[in-house]
Amino acid sequence: MADLRVKLGSDGGNEGSGDEPDRGQLVLVAGFALAVVLVALVLLANTAIFTENLATRDNGVGERDVLGYRSSVVDGAGGIVDRENAVEYADGERDLLEGNVSDGLAALDSQLRESAGRNAASARADMESAAFTNGSLVRQNGTAADPRQFTSTGSAENWTVATDLERAGDGNATRAFVAVVNTSSLANASASDPTDAFHVVVTNGTESWHAYVYENGSSGAVAVAVKSAGEPASATTQVCSVSAPNATVDFTGGSLGGVDCPGLAFGGDVAGSATTDGYDVLVRNGDRAAGGYDLTVRTAGSGSVSAGNVSATPSADEPYSVPAVYAIEFPIEYRTSEVTYAETVRVAPGERDD
Amino acid sequence: MTDSPRPLDGSTASSSSPTRPQGSRDRATATTLSYVLTLGITALLISGLLVAAGGAVESQREDTTREAMAVVGQQLSARLMAADRLVAAGGSEVTVRGTYPETVAGSTYSIAVEPGSPTTIELTATGTRVSVTVAAPTRTPVAETTLSGGDIEIVYAGGELEVRAA
Numbered sequence: 396m397a398d399l400r401v402k403l404g405s406d407g408g409n410e411g412s413g414d415e416p417d418r419g420q421l422v423l424v425a426g427f428a429l430a431v432v433l434v435a436l437v438l439l440a441n442t443a444i445f446t447e448n449l450a451t452r453d454n455g456v457g458e459r460d461v462l463g464y465r466s467s468v469v470d471g472a473g474g475i476v477d478r479e480n481a482v483e484y485a486d487g488e489r490d491l492l493e494g495n496v497s498d499g500l501a502a503l504d505s506q507l508r509e510s511a512g513r514n515a516a517s518a519r520a521d522m523e524s525a526a527f528t529n530g531s532l533v534r535q536n537g538t539a540a541d542p543r544q545f546t547s548t549g550s551a552e553n554w555t556v557a558t559d560l561e562r563a564g565d566g567n568a569t570r571a572f573v574a575v576v577n578t579s580s581l582a583n584a585s586a587s588d589p590t591d592a593f594h595v596v597v598t599n600g601t602e603s604w605h606a607y608v609y610e611n612g613s614s615g616a617v618a619v620a621v622k623s624a625g626e627p628a629s630a631t632t633q634v635c636s637v638s639a640p641n642a643t644v645d646f647t648g649g650s651l652g653g654v655d656c657p658g659l660a661f662g663g664d665v666a667g668s669a670t671t672d673g674y675d676v677l678v679r680n681g682d683r684a685a686g687g688y689d690l691t692v693r694t695a696g697s698g699s700v701s702a703g704n705v706s707a708t709p710s711a712d713e714p715y716s717v718p719a720v721y722a723i724e725f726p727i728e729y730r731t732s733e734v735t736y737a738e739t740v741r742v743a744p745g746e747r748d749d
Numbered sequence: 750m751t752d753s754p755r756p757l758d759g760s761t762a763s764s765s766s767p768t769r770p771q772g773s774r775d776r777a778t779a780t781t782l783s784y785v786l787t788l789g790i791t792a793l794l795i796s797g798l799l800v801a802a803g804g805a806v807e808s809q810r811e812d813t814t815r816e817a818m819a820v821v822g823q824q825l826s827a828r829l830m831a832a833d834r835l836v837a838a839g840g841s842e843v844t845v846r847g848t849y850p851e852t853v854a855g856s857t858y859s860i861a862v863e864p865g866s867p868t869t870i871e872l873t874a875t876g877t878r879v880s881v882t883v884a885a886p887t888r889t890p891v892a893e894t895t896l897s898g899g900d901i902e903i904v905y906a907g908g909e910l911e912v913r914a915a
Contacts, residue, residue, distance in 0.1 A: 421788065421791060421792065422791070422795075425799065429798065429802060432799070432802040435806045436809060438855075439806065442817060442854045443813045443816065443817075445817075445850075446816050446820050449850070450820040450823075450824075455827060455831060456827075456828055458832075458835055461835060462834070465838060465839075733845065733847070734831075734846070735845075736835055736842070736844075737842035737843075738838075738842070739841065
């Protein structure tokens with residue numbers, strides 16, 4: 396019928412035959428143009444479909460896996476450090492303690508590496524370059540059912556637990572300070588008159604932070620009151636309480652009876668990140684509380700456990716100290732095709748969060 | 750075709766004085782006029798159709814570009830915020846990569862990262878000049894950059910997040 400190009404020779408003065416191809420050409424060109432437009436529309440529809448596909452196939456970069464790996468390492472290493480510390484190595488066995496912690500961490504690393512491998516990720520915790528921070532575990536082996544008074548080895552009720560504890564970097568110098576107290580052993584007091592109650596004092600020589608644990612005179616509940624550093628004794632305020640025959644006070648974790656206690660931040664400004672001074676941890680009225688407690692102090696630098704007040708060998712009735720790992724730092728690395736993450740993690744379980 | 754008007758023309762011609770040459774000239778004018786009219790109307794219709802279709806294609810193209818860039822922008826924003834979370838978790842070396850098309854709806858596009866509160870990512874298609882802005886609130890400072898679309902990586906360096914071409 397019609398042709399895009401006019402046939403050679405058909406143009407030669409013959410009007411009748413020249414009309415047909417011309418008219419046909421207009422419709423044909425228009426048809427082609429419309430075809431091109433339709434193809435363009437189809438291509439755009441294809442782009443739109445591809446966009447929808449792109450929008451739905453993205454599943455994030457897997458940062459949850461990275462953060463999951465990180466917390467597995469930190470939690471796992473924290474558990475290993477705590478377990479090894481709880482073995483209570485003898486005074487000269489620090490090398491053995493650190494060797495066992497390293498072995499545990501290496502086993503943890505290989506397991507986590509395997510599980511990361513199943514998610515197409517390469518994860519590595521470099522235990523070879525782990526840095527240990529020396530510490531001491533101070534412990535009094537009492538329980539709520541079989542309580543021991545919180546006095547020193549010489550049965551003094553006012554005594555010093557540790558001196559010149561130094562912070563380093565963003566870390567603290569006391570961690571996992573948890574005491575179980577028997578309510579009936581506590582002094583009957585109130586936040587306005589707490590002087591007779593058992594209290595823990597954190598002092599740097601000029602300012603001191605107090606945490607009182609007592610039986611609230613009016614409600615009979617176990618209560619914790621705090622006096623901030625630099626404040627007068629009248630500024631003591633009760634921060635939390637729990638009604639129970641015995642209660643767990645987590646001084647560094649900030650909880651009472653397992654319930655979060657925001658006002659209880661061990662050491663306040665004296666031990667917080669605002670200061671770099673060393674501080675002492677003291678016990679006052681240790682005879683007005685009974686139960687058991689654990690705390691790990693950082694003895695790196697000039698920090699030390701008060702030798703006269705705390706026995707150097709494990710003892711059934713008296714507070715004692717054993718070598719411990721306070722903190723451990725090591726580099727971790729997590730790689731997938733989409734994300735690379737590296738960090739030097741610091742593991743010090745039970746440290747106060749600033 | 751030229752034959753069909755003859756009987757009609759003949760009947761009118763028979764009532765008046767016989768003017769054959771004049772009648773034949775009328776017929777020729779009518780034929781040329783109808784031809785021109787037919788062509789004109791056809792051309793008008795077709796060009797109308799083409800203009801309408803072209804406009805539809807153009808607006809579809811802009812919509813598709815906008816949609817595609819919004820998707821790329823949101824994914825980029827998600828990645829930037831993921832990198833921010835990783836830095837907040839304590840990461841010292843953080844790199845997040847993303848694979849994106851180099852062109853959307855047949856046109857290249859640029860990605861401009863503008864720090865502020867919140868950080869914004871503006872994608873502009875070079876052909877249609879369509880632009881899409883996506884917010885990416887981050888805690889870590891973000892470096893100001895402009896790069897062309899395609900594969901990118903977000904790198905934490907010098908205390909800030911930087912979007913780079915991979």
